[in-house]
Amino acid sequence: MRKIRKIAKNVERKFLNQKRNVAEYLQKNLLKGKLKFHLSYTKKLSTLKNSSQQMIKFNKLKNCFIVAEISANHGQNFNRAVDLIKKAKECGADAVKFQCYTPDTITIDCDNKHFRIKHPKWGGQTLYQLYKKAYTPWNWFKELKKIADDLGIIFFATAFDKTSVDFLEELNVPMHKIASFELVDLPLIEYMAGTKKPLILSTGMATLPEIKEAVNTARIAGAKNIILLKCVSSYPAKPEEMNLKTISDMQKRFKLQIGLSDHTLGIATSISAVCLGAKLIEKHFTLSRKIKTPDSFFSLEPQEFKSLAENIRIAEESLGRVYYGVTKDERNSRVFRRSLFVVKDIKKDEIFTEKNVKSIRPDFGLLPKYINTILGKKAKKNLKRGTPLQKGDYL
Secondary structure (H helix, E strand, O other): OHHHHHHHHHHHHHHHHHOOOHHHHHHHHHHOOOOOOOHHHHHHHHOHHHHHHOOOOHHHOOOOEEEEEOOOOOOOOHHHHHHHHHHHHHOOOOEEEEEEOOHHHHOOOOOOOOOEOOOOOOOOOEHHHHHHHHOOOHHHHHHHHHHHHHHOOEEEEEEOOHHHHHHHHHOOOOOEEEOHHHOOOHHHHHHHHOOOOOEEEEOOOOOHHHHHHHHHHHHHOOOOOEEEEEEOOOOOEOHHHOOOOHHHHHHHHHOOEEEEEEOEOOOHHHHHHHHOOOOEEEEEEOOOOOOOOOOHHHOEOHHHHHHHHHHHHHHHHHHOOOOOOOOOHHHHOHHHOOEEEEOOOEOOOOEOOOOOEEEEOOOOOOOHHHHHHHOOOEEOOOEOOOOEOOHHHEO
């Protein structure tokens, strides 16, 4: 029995360190006859996959965390929701995010002027009618999360009230998110922070005092792992209104990692944000904008999202570190720098002038800074045109 426990502990350690799929590992090795221990322990190990997702620490992220926001782009078609998860994984997303609400948990069915929408894409209906078309059926979540877990992509969702927080907790999601429109709902933030899980706070429309109030509420309620998202809550958002320089200011003020919830068209704004220090990028994702949903018109298609993920990784590599000097690959280019060459045949004792010595490429002669030292001096020997000038060539 002691040997069995030791093997089991090794499995735990391997998974936690390497994020391996425990179920696959156990199945493979059980078939080989290497592991034979009680089913109850196997079940315990299978839960490690979910718990490992909770180990995400926003303050220690080395690479940008890329989130594919599914939102309403499933069009209330379960198979399309599954395809979106699979395609997001293929395109380089670290996580897929859904939204957990029903029309009745986010608003009320009312047709007065307060609830009618004025928007070029969403107008002509009430909030209730819009959300009825857009929400994700809650009976999908368990299966969708399992599919995401099996694919190795993180699954989580935005919660919009306490019931959705409780529901997501039952699924053991690895993190929670507050949408920009709920940032002023401090009781909801307090309730969500009480789970002690990583917390994402989106800050669209928020004033600085409102953001401070939300962060303080989360911290007091027990949240220790928080990331703020710079956001402009217009759909689509205009690049000139993004004010990405705010990212570095938010980092200084709140001592937190900052990301971007990006509703602009295209990928340029997200790439720019990464170059300014953003550690999480969230973009709406659709299989095709031809599939009309409430959010499809400002969402990225797979090839665009793949380009986003690839360019984020390129941007991260390009940022590098503070470094001055010659890089490894630059060594081969150094030969093409300028240096001093004889550009006209010179006889011994002839005077060096601007007509017979010049700074040109390549780099085999003296540095150009010595030109004024050499001009007016005499040549020690005959020098042919094309000879790199050296210190021993003049008197």
